[in-house]
Amino acid sequence: MVPIDLQILKYIFMEKPIYYFKMKPYFQTEPYLNLCEYMEKTPDKELSNNLNQREYTVFDLETTGFLPEIGHEILSIGAVRMDVKGRIIDEMHQLIKPIRPVPKDILSLTNLSRESLAAAPSFIDGFHRFLAFSEHSTLVAHPAHFDVRFLRAMVKRWKLPEYSPACIDSQLMAKLAVPHVSHRLDPLLSHFNIHSLERHHALNDAVMTAELFKELLKIICEEHGIYTYSGLQQELKKQKSS
Template sequence: MREIVLDTETTGLDPEAGHRIIEIGCVELENHVPTTRNLQLYLNPDRDIPEDSFRVHGLSFEFLADKPRFSDVAQQFLEFIAEAPLVIHNADFDLKFLNAELARSGLPPIPADRAIDTVKIARQRFPGAQASLDALCRRFEIDLSERSLHGALLDCQLLAAVYLELRGGRQPGLILAEEKGQEASTSELRADRPPRPPRPHSPSQAEQEAHARMLEKLKDPLWSS
């Protein structure tokens, strides 16, 4: 099963206020485990980078000025994700920006039902606990030492590790119920082995006699009081 972990960095919080995507990161998964195929795109936003946003991701307009615009790489991005489900932390935010960029490029939006939102999964599994990416990495003891700043590809790699843990770790087949309430296949949980003949459990005559002799040696047994 192919899935794509996806993250974006942006100039701000709202595309309707003119904010744009400046980095897209994608990590390919097969059966919830990362492959070696990644995609990282830096984008020229055709606008300034507010100081508050720069402090989060460290991407300046000077760095992005010679990078392609989203419309230049839209087909490359769409070909990479293809029809795979998209694993996103707080999916509404990233899809809002991606669909705004796709609309500017005259391309159809990504449907919301393609997204697997790890924030929602985490809140279902750990009600009341923090569901940020940092908090989940700490919960699952995933190394955060390289995350001094946010970066779309790095965050995808961290999220891929978190997603694997949310799905049950390296043995996801051992989870007895999926998110939608479907039971895992018993064929995934039971190893194939040849049937064994039934074992006799009734004691033999000799065993019964030995047991009787042992009882005769007991002094004042409880059952005789």
């Protein structure tokens, strides 16, 4: 394992220029300009503060590593859309063509092939699809501080307009709702008897997280008396700092 400080230096002096060189041709293409326009002009819909009157997009990413700040990339996005009654009404699974070669251990972990990734659309097209899919909803991820941070770092790398979506961290929700259970996804699935699908597949993980989110939201509302998005965010901020 290469020390993190050496990875940072390698990215700054060797890989970052390569990324920019390979991304630059996209910057004047129609899909890129359309995405910029979409992000700048699509107004945020006023969402209800009531947690039970919002639609949610529960999503998961498969990536080449944990640090987008040093060049790690998104390989796939899986997402499910939930209506105000907590029902899954739509789903998406999008592969993303990476800029740099993918390590063999990541391919093995995700069961993705170089061929399928090479044939996939760019981050520009994949992210545009995700934005349209999740429009006028609140994002949920486990943990959101990883997945949302990764998306925002990719947006910055691609020099797109700022991206600051409304989101809920289901891992922090679990810390509040079931403090006696490990807050990793697998132990939580077992605790709530949620059917386990093949892991490290973005859509499967999104589906399982959606089922978990429903259970956690019920506890948050019924046992903790938290019914508003603003109230939940205040409590989750406490969990994050504790």
